[in-house]
Amino acid sequence: MFHPLKTRMTLLLNWRSTPYHAPVLLSRALGYYEEEGLQLALLDPHDPSDVTEIVGTGAVDIGLKAMVHCYAAVSHGFPIRSIGTLLHEPSTGFLFLKSSGIKSFYDLRGKRVGYVGRFGKVILDDLAKRAGFHPGDYEAVRIGMDLVDAIERGVVDTGIGIGCLQGVELEERCGEVGLLRIDALAQLGCCCFCSVCFICTEELIEKEPGRLTAFLRATLRGMTLILNQPEKAYQLLAHHYPKMADPLSRRLFFHSLPFFSRTLENVPRDWEKVGRYAEHLGILSPTSRNGEIFTNALLPTHPYADTEMLPLCAV
Amino acid sequence: MFHPLKTRMTLLLNWRSTPYHAPVLLSRALGYYEEEGLQLALLDPHDPSDVTEIVGTGAVDIGLKAMVHCYAAVSHGFPIRSIGTLLHEPSTGFLFLKSSGIKSFYDLRGKRVGYVGRFGKVILDDLAKRAGFHPGDYEAVRIGMDLVDAIERGVVDTGIGIGCLQGVELEERCGEVGLLRIDALAQLGCCCFCSVCFICTEELIEKEPGRLTAFLRATLRGMTLILNQPEKAYQLLAHHYPKMADPLSRRLFFHSLPFFSRTLENVPRDWEKVGRYAEHLGILSPTSRNGEIFTNALLPTHPYADTEMLPLCAV
Numbered sequence: 001m002f003h004p005l006k007t008r009m010t011l012l013l014n015w016r017s018t019p020y021h022a023p024v025l026l027s028r029a030l031g032y033y034e035e036e037g038l039q040l041a042l043l044d045p046h047d048p049s050d051v052t053e054i055v056g057t058g059a060v061d062i063g064l065k066a067m068v069h070c071y072a073a074v075s076h077g078f079p080i081r082s083i084g085t086l087l088h089e090p091s092t093g094f095l096f097l098k099s100s101g102i103k104s105f106y107d108l109r110g111k112r113v114g115y116v117g118r119f120g121k122v123i124l125d126d127l128a129k130r131a132g133f134h135p136g137d138y139e140a141v142r143i144g145m146d147l148v149d150a151i152e153r154g155v156v157d158t159g160i161g162i163g164c165l166q167g168v169e170l171e172e173r174c175g176e177v178g179l180l181r182i183d184a185l186a187q188l189g190c191c192c193f194c195s196v197c198f199i200c201t202e203e204l205i206e207k208e209p210g211r212l213t214a215f216l217r218a219t220l221r222g223m224t225l226i227l228n229q230p231e232k233a234y235q236l237l238a239h240h241y242p243k244m245a246d247p248l249s250r251r252l253f254f255h256s257l258p259f260f261s262r263t264l265e266n267v268p269r270d271w272e273k274v275g276r277y278a279e280h281l282g283i284l285s286p287t288s289r290n291g292e293i294f295t296n297a298l299l300p301t302h303p304y305a306d307t308e309m310l311p312l313c314a315v
Numbered sequence: 316m317f318h319p320l321k322t323r324m325t326l327l328l329n330w331r332s333t334p335y336h337a338p339v340l341l342s343r344a345l346g347y348y349e350e351e352g353l354q355l356a357l358l359d360p361h362d363p364s365d366v367t368e369i370v371g372t373g374a375v376d377i378g379l380k381a382m383v384h385c386y387a388a389v390s391h392g393f394p395i396r397s398i399g400t401l402l403h404e405p406s407t408g409f410l411f412l413k414s415s416g417i418k419s420f421y422d423l424r425g426k427r428v429g430y431v432g433r434f435g436k437v438i439l440d441d442l443a444k445r446a447g448f449h450p451g452d453y454e455a456v457r458i459g460m461d462l463v464d465a466i467e468r469g470v471v472d473t474g475i476g477i478g479c480l481q482g483v484e485l486e487e488r489c490g491e492v493g494l495l496r497i498d499a500l501a502q503l504g505c506c507c508f509c510s511v512c513f514i515c516t517e518e519l520i521e522k523e524p525g526r527l528t529a530f531l532r533a534t535l536r537g538m539t540l541i542l543n544q545p546e547k548a549y550q551l552l553a554h555h556y557p558k559m560a561d562p563l564s565r566r567l568f569f570h571s572l573p574f575f576s577r578t579l580e581n582v583p584r585d586w587e588k589v590g591r592y593a594e595h596l597g598i599l600s601p602t603s604r605n606g607e608i609f610t611n612a613l614l615p616t617h618p619y620a621d622t623e624m625l626p627l628c629a630v
Contacts, residue, residue: 010369017361028361041365046332046343046357053323054356059374149557242464 009033009215012043014051014064014196016145019244019253020087020165021064022237023260027222029240036214047144049117055199056080062200062215067270068119068193070293071278075285081205082197082271082294084216084264087256092194093181095167096158097151097174105131105185114143114150114159122281124160127185148173162194164255172248186277192270193277197294209298217300220264230257266294324348324530327358329366329379329511331460334559334568335402335480336379337552338575342537344555351529362459364432370514371395377515377530382586383434383508385608386593390600396520397512397586397609399531399579402571407509408496410482411473412466412489420446420500429458429465429474437596439475442500463488477509479570487563501592507585508592512609524613532615535579545572581609 013021024042027033033040043060045051052070055063056078064086065073073080094113096102102111105127115121121140128138143150147159148169161167163179171177183191198216205212226233234253238245244253271294278284328336339357342348348355358375360366367385370378371393379401380388388395409428411417417426420442430436436455443453458465462474463484476482478494486492498506513531520527541548549568553560559568586609593599 008368008372010365010374012358016359041369042361043327043369044331044359044361046359050325050356054325054358057323059325146557149560153557242461242468245464 007037007039008041009038009062009211010041010043010060011215012045012051012054012060012063014045014066015048015165016044017042017241018165019237019249020090020196020256020259022226022233022253022256023086023219023223025222025241026226026233026237027218030222030225030236032218032221033215036218038211038214038218040215047117052076052078052080052199056201058201058203061204062198062212064196065199066194066196067274068278068281068283070197070199071275071284072119073199074291074293075278075283079202079291080199081202081292082199082266083205083212083298084198084219084296085195085261085266086198086219086264087196087259088261088267089183089191089195089270090165090256090259091163091167091179091181092183092191093160093163093179093185094158095147095151095161095163095170096178096180097170098176098178100157102158102178102180105180108158109133109137111157112139112141112155114141114147114156116144116147116160117142119281119283120160122283123182123186126281127182130186164259165252168251168255169248172251188273188277190270190273192267193274195267195270195274197266198264202291205295205298213298213300216264216298220300223260223262223264227257227260227262230254264299266296268294322352322354323356324353324377324526325356325358325375326530327360327366327369327375327378329360329381330363330480331359332357332556333480334552334564335405335511335571335574337541337548337568337571338401338534338538340537340556341541341548341552342533345537345540345551347533347536348530351533353526353529353533355530362432367391367393367395367514371516373516373518376519377513377527379511380514381509381511382589383593383596383598385512385514386590386599387434388514389606389608390593390598394517394606395514396517396607397514397581398520398527398613399513399534399611400510400576400581401513401534401579402511402574403576403582404498404506404510404585405480405571405574406478406482406494406496407498407506408475408478408494408500409473410462410466410476410478410485411493411495412485413491413493415472417473417493417495420495423473424448424452426472427454427456427470429456429462429471431459431462431475432457434596434598435475437598438497438501441596442497445501479574480567483566483570484563487566503588503592505585505588507582508589510582510585510589512581513579517606520610520613528613528615531579531613535615538575538577538579542572542575542577545569579614581611583609 052073147161150156367388462476465471
């Protein structure tokens with residue numbers, strides 16, 4: 001009676017679909033997954049905080065999620081692992097309108113500060129403690145995916161977001177924008193805690209490595225098109241996703257280019273660094289780190305070696 | 316190691332989230348699901364055609380889908396059943412700009428006709444055959460969720476859509492809109508084939524009837540608020556979903572009111588009628604209809620009997 005299609009694969013995005021998902025969106029629209037024998041269903045979450053659990057229970061095959069959340073998932077007992085990177089180190093921090101008068105982290109005293117999900121609050125509270133704030137010096141407001149609206153409507157004064165995503169949209173809608181980078185504030189050296197990775201369960205990696213490699217190969221094909229021919233790639237994206245055929249989406253796309261992973265590789269240094277940061281934040285207990293949190297073993301080897309690789313958008 | 320939360324529940328919508336999902340969106344925003352002990356994760360599909368398979372394999376707990384697709388899913392061997400109705404008989408048919416000159420189905424000769432997924436094409440081809448069209452008299456174009464854009468950009472001349480969804484948006488963006496209702500063309504008597512139902516696997520119904528009833532009770536609570544106090548409900552929706560705080564979303568919300576199910580009940584007459592239509596279309600083989608396709612057994616009994624029920628939006 002019950003015949004799930006062998007080739008069906010589900011990918012749960014980390015955020016409502018946006019131009020920084022272009023490598024996946026384009027690969028799907030151009031039939032690259034189908035050519036690999038995969039029928040890929042894409043799903044958007046209403047709440048980004050749901051993703052690791054849904055992936056961790058194996059309900060969907062693959063999910064996208066930031067590094068720091070991957071450690072949190074492992075710490076909660078979800079047996080997930082990253083099999084590749086979509087975006088390396090997108091600049092992340094406290095976004096605000098310059099007209100707000102905010103100039104440094106100390107100006108957040110007395111302000112309402114938005115964050116997406118619970119780890120954003122952990123990061124905020126840690127920075128506030130380092131800065132010597134007292135409890136009550138600021139108000140933390142959970143706002144999910146609505147930072148830009150929340151700032152525009154005056155619900156918050158600032159909030160944690162990504163420069164090439166909410167930063168660009170806020171600027172487009174409201175004027176000049178400032179960004180206090182969390183990596184600078186926390187002395188991390190890079191925004192790798194926010195690098196966006198493809199994650200799945202260890203069980204799936206053991207059972208179906210071939211399908212996962214096929215997925216990564218098709219994704220890398222779209223990625224290569226984007227990095228080599230961004231203008232053409234954007235035109236194709238806008239054609240297949242009419243909602244992205246507006247000036248804002250165009251800006252979001254081009255501002256994402258520097259962060260797209262040329263090879264989809266996991267960077268061991270970044271995982272190590274984010275692991276230490278997660279331990280510092282109390283998100284990850286040292287004993288949870290026994291297993292590997294990532295693998296590069298499933299990445300395709302030189303799949304499009306015949307494609308000219310231009311240095312335009314080196315990561 | 317692996318502890319999925321007992322209270323976690325996933326709902327995959329039938330379409331990107333839109334004001335006709337307000338009963339679910341509002342119940343979630345107002346904490347009604349949490350009060351029932353449910354932590355509900357909402358997911359949007361990129362392709363509506365993916366929903367029945369993802370629900371049918373049990374990857375998500377509940378999905379939303381139109382009646383005709385439920386029969387198609389059963390016919391494909393997915394053991395799904397409807398446990399309630401969100402929208403009854405939303406007016407569905409061929410949407411077009413009046414400036415196109417289209418006045419009757421016969422005017423579709425020589426036109427490019429958009430449809431969402433494969434059953435839309437089956438419906439179109441059936442109507443064309445009844446009308447005496449020859450193959451090649453029209454061009455069918457699969458456009459997924461992008462009908463309004465496709466008409467605006469001149470990619471298609473008309474396409475299958477819902478009056479209170481794409482019809483309203485098309486009118487808002489492009490001018491006067493006409494609708495050739497499929498129920499009239501196909502002599503069905505109502506648009507119940509397009510009624511939108513909550514579906515899940517038979518296995519889940521057997522295993523966790525209590526959780527499903529809790530889900531329906533919370534949903535009905537939001538529904539009751541909407542039908543009794545639509546203006547207040549819209550303000551709450553716009554507050555919690557800032558993307559829906561624009562004039563178009565407001566129109567979409569109020570145009571959906573007449574179709575919302577006051578009780579969430581499955582209507583046996585409609586299922587019977589759509590079953591016959593599905594057989595006529597060749598989507599459903601008579602032998603697939605052994606099991607029940609719906610149940611009302613999980614619906615809560617008078618959960619909010621103390622709430623005044625106004626006759627404003629009688630279905």
